[in-house]
Amino acid sequence: MAISVCKLAFASSLCLALVGLNTTLVAQSVCLPAPRLLTTMPMGGTTGSKVEITISGENLEEADELIFSDSRITAVHKINADGQREPNKYLVSIAGDCPTDVYEARVMTRLGISSSRVFSVGRLPELVQTKPCTSLSTAMELPLNSVCNAVMSLRAVDYFVFEAKQGQRIVAECASRGIDSKLDAVLIIADASGNDLLVERRSGLLDFIAPHDGKYVIKVHEMTFGGGPAFFYRLVLRELAIGEPVVRHPSTRSVSSFSWPPTDLPDQATLTEVEPNNDHSKAQKISLPCDISGQFFPAADVDVFEFEAKKGEIWWIEVASERLGLPTDPAVLVQHVARSGTNETLTDIAELSDIPSPVRVSSNGYAYDGPPYDAGSADVLGKLEIKEDGIHRLQLSDLFGGTRNDPRNIYRLIIRKAAPDFALVSWALHMELRNGDRNALSKPIALRGGSTMAMEVVVVRRDGFDGDIDLQMTGLPEGVTAKGLKIPAGKTRGVMLISTHQDAPRSHATTNFVGSAQINGTTVTRTCRLASMAWPIPDSWSEIPSPRLLADVHVSVSGIEYAPLTIAPSQKNVVEATAGEKLTIPLVQIRRCEFSGATMQLKAFGAGFEHLPPFDVPLTADFSQATIDLAAMKTPPGDYLIGFYGSAVAKYRRQAEMVIAAQNAHQLAEQEQLALAATAAKLAEDAKAAPADLKAAADQAAEAAVSRHKSAVAAVAAAADRLKKATEIATPVDLVDIVVSEPIAIRVNPKEASAQ
Known part of the structure; x- marks a missing residue:
């Protein structure tokens, strides 16, 4: 069943230690070609608008449809003045009822559907950085309440200028990792002379009150001054009222967040933690079951709750914070409280921390000695079994909260009877x-x-x-x-x-x-x-x-x-x-x-x-x-x-089918050239023998045949060149990947059944 031409590669790969392969394998490349959409520019658009975008990526030959994960976003090829498609350019239409969010963009290619790239939809006007703005003198002017799509240059700082009035609240946000960029942004607001006023190296967001009327500068750079096409970002500049909550730019979700939320959980908790509740003397009294929202704030915050429970009761405790996209590591300690006068005796009942990964992961989380997909979480999901009647105290903290002092580090604490699910x-x-x-x-x-x-x-x-x-x-x-x-x-x-x-x-x-x-x-x-x-x-x-x-x-x-x-x-x-x-x-x-x-x-x-x-x-x-x-x-x-x-x-x-097409085209060109050569030779002989009154016409026909033959010779040469290039592209390359069989159904019958 061997087929002579290798048209394709195998299927996507499966985790495997290739211990059975011979040592020549170490030099081989891993994985056969797959289409990957890597960039779009711009990276988003405004609801109810049309935007032209340019795509780039790997193995995007014969890119056709640009497809989005929501039918309210559609795309067509951009057509040039000659009525031809412009390569890798599309006109994207965003419906007016499309919600503000991040969506998947993919392109259909000769190898099938590509990997996806985030496409953001918002309500603010969109701008595109069209030329370098890597100095104060070349800073790009931004209006308030706008979004700028930009790409960071290597070893550079991008400068932007905006106008603000004294007392005006300005929120600047650099969306990067949450929209698939490799940029770890450092965000700075400076005065008109470029002197730094406020710096943020972790969250990508600055909340700024203008001290006076005038111009201000935003500086953006990558944490290690990296740059290039993969280091794109969306700089959002908004004016907010004092005290108005900040709504972050929509972001993708980490793999660990797949287990949140539980089914049918309301969007809002029924209770809110009430400060001060940082020690046993100020513990917040609750009754079970409960659903509480709170903050790991200020730094080193410990929230304490007390409830009564009876021996034999079983409760399940779940905390979400890291799965909300936050840099937190919740931990829960539950203790039974026995009181005698003013004295307390505390007995640990449960200590809960991480949700373990369902499968083995890499030893350091990213080097590939195991899947780099960690489906576990730093959040909490565990069982609480009440050992005796009485008061119980629950302490909720962020294990590394002493290094964090951000009111945006929120959590959701749920204590419930068993609701089995997956x-x-x-x-x-x-x-x-x-x-x-x-x-x-x-x-x-x-x-x-x-x-x-x-x-x-x-x-x-x-x-x-x-x-x-x-x-x-x-x-x-x-x-x-x-x-x-x-x-x-x-x-x-x-x-x-x-x-x-x-x-x-x-x-x-x-x-x-x-x-x-x-x-x-x-x-x-x-x-x-x-x-x-x-x-x-x-x-x-x-x-x-x-x-x-x-x-x-x-x-x-x-x-x-x-x-x-x-x-x-x-x-x-x-x-x-x-x-x-x-x-x-x-x-x-x-x-x-x-x-x-x-x-x-x-x-x-x-x-x-x-x-x-x-x-x-x-x-x-x-x-x-x-x-x-x-x-x-x-x-x-x-x-x-x-x-x-x-x-x-x-x-x-690679593209082996192009070799066959080029071979056929070359063969047809040769046949056409041979036929025209024979025709030219015959017409030349006819011209020699033509009578005087037909001589001019015969010579003209012979010359035309020679011209057609020369064009055919050129066509053969061009076809040969295309065949050579196609053959070079299709030169066999050793690539190692996984081969997976079709599924096999097996029925194992009991011995008794076979004996009957």
């Missing part, structure tokens, strides 16, 4: 190479024909829920199927396998990704959020990855390229076996390019089979098989869904 997040998995390469790549669900992409799904379980979770994905493009390898009871990890038929047409769709479980006899369905890297980072030893949640789940099919290798079960129906026996699964292997190495090692995922010993399959054969010893695996009877995965080095040819 929250899901998923991501395309990465590779870990033995030689120390660490990659953190944004991986759009851009499927090639015949590929299977594996998405890891993890769960945070709430309030004691411990059951199975089934995974489903619906609304897929034509020719695409998705099978969820469930998250078993008591476990935190499952896998979603997304497969595309070899002949699936080019298309894309926003899909519905959910998990379902039985809780107290009722089917509960929860949305699975998707996470991705904000930027592709080939080596995260040198740069910290920035994963975030996406607003939606978009799936596409290239319709042009195919996977180098498809592995599928030879029979599509359920594979049956008897408990305690050996199970053989015949596999079909469709190869579409050459590979380095003769074999590939496969592992299994799927509940009940993840401890299957690795086994080898040939990379030069059309068929292979997996043999599973059910006795050694101690696999109980039941229905299972599994998949196999491994890694291989494909000799990938």
Whole structure:
């Protein structure tokens, strides 16, 4: 089943230590091409307006539709005076009822849908920095209540000037990391001479009261003076009334925030913490259950609450602060209070801090010896079991609050009876190479024909829920199927396998990704959020990855390229076996390019089979098989869904279809040239033999034929040049990635059933 031309690459990758590959692999590149949208300029627009934007990125060949995560934002290609599309330029229309927020922008390319880039929608007029403003003399003037889209130059400071009146409250905000920029902004307000008045190095926001009428300067620079196209920002300049709350520029959410909020939680808490409540003598009295909003302010703030509870009661405590996008680390201590006169005896009942990650993470949070996606949180979610009747005291603090003194560091404290539930997040998995390469790549669900992409799904379980979770994905493009390898009871990890038929047409769709479980006899369905890297980072030893949640789940099919290798079960129906026996699964292997190495090692995922010993399959054969010893695996009877995965080095040819097209064009040009050469020769002979009265016409026809032949010769040369360039582009390159099989359904029957 080998196919001579490698049209495509394999599916998006799966986390794997490539210990089975030979040492020649260390020099190979990781991951086959994926389309990535990296910048738009400007980065946003005003509701009810039209804005022209320019995009850039990686592997955006044949960029077509520009797609947004909200139907109220639409785009068309910009057309030039000749009626032709201007490359990478679009006219974006934003409906008047589009809410102020951040949205996903993606572009459809020859490889499918790209990774996304944030597009902001606001209500203030938008400006664009069109020339450098890196000195006081070249400062860009900004009107109040406007947004400026800008890009930071390397080793530079950007200057902006605005007018203010004495006593006027001005809020300047630099949106950067929250809109996918690599910029860590330092924001400064200075006087008209450039002398600093107010500096902010962390929050990107300055709240300023003008001391007198006149001009003021805003300086912006990157914390380490980095710069370049990836260091874009939106500078928001607003006038606010004294005491009016500051509404921050909308921002993306970190991966850790997927577990917040609980289902059906009201937008506003029913209670507010009341200061002073910093020690036991001033503890705020509450009754359970409760929902309280408060602040970790001032620095080193400790909020103390007291309540009565009875022995045997079980409560669940949840605190949200870090998941609200704040630099906080909440901690809870609950103590039983026994009083005798003026004396107190305190007994620790519960001490709660971080929500642990559902899966192993990198040792330092970003170097790739494990997923850089940390689905855990510095927030609190834990169980409180009352040991005896009486008064209990809860102390809530920010573990590092002594270094923070910001009233914007708020929290939400909830104490409730058990409300079992769960929250899901998923991501395309990465590779870990033995030689120390660490990659953190944004991986759009851009499927090639015949590929299977594996998405890891993890769960945070709430309030004691411990059951199975089934995974489903619906609304897929034509020719695409998705099978969820469930998250078993008591476990935190499952896998979603997304497969595309070899002949699936080019298309894309926003899909519905959910998990379902039985809780107290009722089917509960929860949305699975998707996470991705904000930027592709080939080596995260040198740069910290920035994963975030996406607003939606978009799936596409290239319709042009195919996977180098498809592995599928030879029979599509359920594979049956008897408990305690050996199970053989015949596999079909469709190869579409050459590979380095003769074999590939496969592992299994799927509940009940993840401890299957690795086994080898040939990379030069059309068929292979997996043999599973059910006795050694101690696999109980039941229905299972599994998949196999491994890694291989494909000799990938970029845009190989262009070589075929160029070859055909060159062949046609040669045929045309030969035909015209014959015609020219014949007409030349005819001209020689033509009678005198026809001589002039014959000579003219012969000359025209020669001219057409010369044009044909030039066309052959041009076609040969295009063929040469296409061949150079398609020169095989060794790229290593993950190969994932199509899902395999297995039924293990009990021995008794087989004996009947």
